[in-house]
Amino acid sequence: MPIPSSNRLLPIHSTRADVQSSLYDISTQCTVINYTILKLISDENDFLVTPVAERTTPKKTAADDIPDRMDIRTIARLANVSIATVSRTINRVSTVNPKMAKRVWDVIEKFDFVPNTQARALVSGRSKLFGLLISEITNPFFPELIQGFEDIAVEHGYEILVSSTNHDPKRMSHCIRRMLERKVEGVAVMTFGLEEPLLDQLAKRKVPLVFIDVGPDRAGVSVLKIDYHHGIRQAVQHLAALGHRNIAFVSGPAGLHSAQSRLAAFSKSMKECGIAPDPARIAEGDHTLEGGAAAMDKLLALKEVPTAVLCSNDMTAIGVLHKLYRTGLRVPDDVSVIGFDDIHIAEVTTPPLTTIQMSRYELAKAAFGALRTQVESPETVHGKREFNIPTDLIVRESTGFPRGTMKHLRKK
Amino acid sequence: MPIPSSNRLLPIHSTRADVQSSLYDISTQCTVINYTILKLISDENDFLVTPVAERTTPKKTAADDIPDRMDIRTIARLANVSIATVSRTINRVSTVNPKMAKRVWDVIEKFDFVPNTQARALVSGRSKLFGLLISEITNPFFPELIQGFEDIAVEHGYEILVSSTNHDPKRMSHCIRRMLERKVEGVAVMTFGLEEPLLDQLAKRKVPLVFIDVGPDRAGVSVLKIDYHHGIRQAVQHLAALGHRNIAFVSGPAGLHSAQSRLAAFSKSMKECGIAPDPARIAEGDHTLEGGAAAMDKLLALKEVPTAVLCSNDMTAIGVLHKLYRTGLRVPDDVSVIGFDDIHIAEVTTPPLTTIQMSRYELAKAAFGALRTQVESPETVHGKREFNIPTDLIVRESTGFPRGTMKHLRKK
């Protein structure tokens, strides 16, 4: 191989690698020389087709000269290193010589090379994928949760696969199947309900899981315990303090564990406040707008219409609000309403909704953290792990004194 | 290989495959014999570890006896066929003998085998993945769109990768990068704004794209043209018919193409109705609740407060509604409000929002269809393709006669 005269500038003690690097560095200053030298070095000339095109349109070609097959091999050839070195460079393995690394990065950037995740995952056995199973994407609570989860995941180099089950077991099983096919490394089951049999598929394959409220007691499982009672007690106390005694509750679907927990927390809190919870004042909703409205209908049919309604989630509360509006009852003058979740839109309902906050961000963070620990250092954990998520009452304007009492105060 | 005595039941003219099949069929009746025969056939006995476990716990073992490495190879060995046959069976290639197929399916089901999508995608070059780029997942419009898109995609064997850009170019470029890494076969850019430079990465790699409203004029690009004017004209006519003349418009972000289109449609419609659009009555929002409220603030500061406000989307309208509530103005008695999108929650605002419907389902269907055609039969299309999406006014209760006029009619 003829050595260009320019290499005489190198220090006398240069290593062979240094010589090569310098040779390369110089060569990059001129595309023509670059490719000529590469030709001499690699003894391959099929890729010289590209440089010709590049020379004819010297200005704005960076976008066009991508060889049809851009893989780690091509990069290796262009940077004049082995594919192993390219791989190591991309993965920032510390043993690669910075000079080589620079050379590789230059080529990678020049050709906008993007490694193929599938190939990577296949050989490394790490898909860097987490599944996120939610019940319905159209409930604003979940998009906010997804947002948080995705942000954190991306920040840590993970991708997420979201699937909405719509409470349909068949759909759920499809979702799980798809996650299995994509080889997710963990799944956050944020459906607020435990569909044990369906999740067997995951458990069998020892996929780390994180649940809300309840989960099977085995290794690789984390549970996010939401402190429903704290927020709900605050809400009941708030109502009781205002003078409410006839307080109704619109629950979520009976099959949903979290809905039952919320209801239980409500009953307990009522007793704590010295009010006997009346089963007739508990209407079953389904965590949707329509369900909330329908449940309110039932409550309105009671001989003594409740002066306050606590709802299992905000969508339900908004449905209740709407039903009250339709009925001509004013909130909070005639009926007080409290929601649960504190979705963003609760701030702008008419009137703004008093609700119990449960931080989507906290939830997402805890879920991701749990999964990540299980995946990246499973040896540090044994058996099931639990995390606590707080809830807090946010007082807005949908709560006030009960109708008929303290009228003088109402007008302010 | 010793042939079990039971094969004497076979018809005299049986093919070799039949003999094998029968042998296998008989063998499956008894797990012990099954594995013994398999052992004789395959001459490998390492996988016999599993059957032993199975024998000791005969009842509920189906869940536990999955060998640690479940791949197509294992299935092939257990079904006593080649991996090629397993692959063909899974992909329902018609040339496989139904008997073999049955045998393979039995094993697959027995062990809950799930093929590895990554390996599949790698070798076939088909990731069966579409990207869905949206602007903000917290705007309920998008979840509804995602839902539709995902449903259709899954139905056709595709998966989707959703990314929310939050209008941030940096985020957007990350999103695109991630999609590239996962080798998406197409991307639906539902951001309602064209960020040309960022999408270069995709265009360069000839990834089929589908845009809303506007898109570069090149092959592989489809555009969903939304007929803003139809719905918006209906809205303006509706207001004009009610007697409104002082009609304001709260636009979306100035940088967003779709927002400009909506504004243009508004101006045009106003002129058509013989009302001169007044620039002072056009406030810029940003398609969020807060933006809507802020814009309404500006409109309230006008010497002559508009009697009707048309909004660029429903979130804006809800923000406007809230601001009006705060100000003490009644809707529609003092001010009429119209939104755009017809998100689900618009039905239950106080009062229910009159809005312009744009079908998420139509949008999703068209977007997916466009992408699919590009991917699966690119030869049938040349250059850019366009699809029309209709819009229609949905009259609810946030619109009424302008204040001060026809009072006698208002009370009904």
Added chain:
DNA sequence: CAGCTTGCTGCAATCGTTTTCCCAAAACAG
């Protein structure tokens, strides 16, 4: 200066599929 250590780099095996090509057996024709 021989011999050992250390630091990098390249070779090659591997991941779990799909798919092409080829060949054996069955079916059919004469």
Added chain:
DNA sequence: CTGTTTTGGGAAAACGATTGCAGCAAGCTG
């Protein structure tokens, strides 16, 4: 019974990366 076509399954080469291992060069030691 022989020759030809049809049928269907198996062997092996991809796909695009990662990674253990081997080996070469330079630095260090005595």
